[in-house]
Amino acid sequence: MEQPDPTIHQPVRLKIMAALKALPQGEQLEFVRLKGIVGATEGNLGAHITTLEEAGYVGVEKDFVGKRPRTRVAMTPHGRRAFEDYVSYLQEIIGVAGSS
Template identity: 45%
Template sequence: MSDALPELDPVIHAQARLRVVSSLSTLREGDSISFPRLQDILRMTAGNLSVHLRKLEDAGYVEVVKTHQGRTPATLVHLTRRGRLAFDDYTAALQALLTPRTDPPSGAAKPPRTEEPT
């Protein structure tokens, strides 16, 4: 077993992006949510949400689709397969960080041994 602590994905780790990805992860694979609905759920400004979605989109974690519903423009957002895998890896790494270790990491001070009285 490696003594190295797991790395947390810096793209997801930013608080706002973590909120976005965790919200999108509750959707079934292939389902989308409208930008205004996501904005409402997260209570983020349109500009702030757009900036974070762009970072996630650049990493391939989300897809933003601009379409029309009738004559009304609509923006839909969904988590990609890569985004789901990255979020699964992120949550596993976080769980590993939070799970107490049974063996101290190498180089760590071991607790003092107590001798049984004879």
């Protein structure tokens, strides 16, 4: 990888991906909890989740708990691989910088 993945590289999306990667594979994080972790507004977080979903990096599930809407987000296998590649890219940079 010559350049970082521009979809993941954006700071809010990087935080989203890191939070989801910390979960066991296939596990979901509720939007409200993710909002607290990332520190974004609802609209901003929603827009970034949409970008990640369009890239195939996350899956979004919407349902209701009683009468209240609930949105949950999970990292897809494709997203997990993309994030691992992104981390490897950063590690390569550190390795190059550390050997100079």
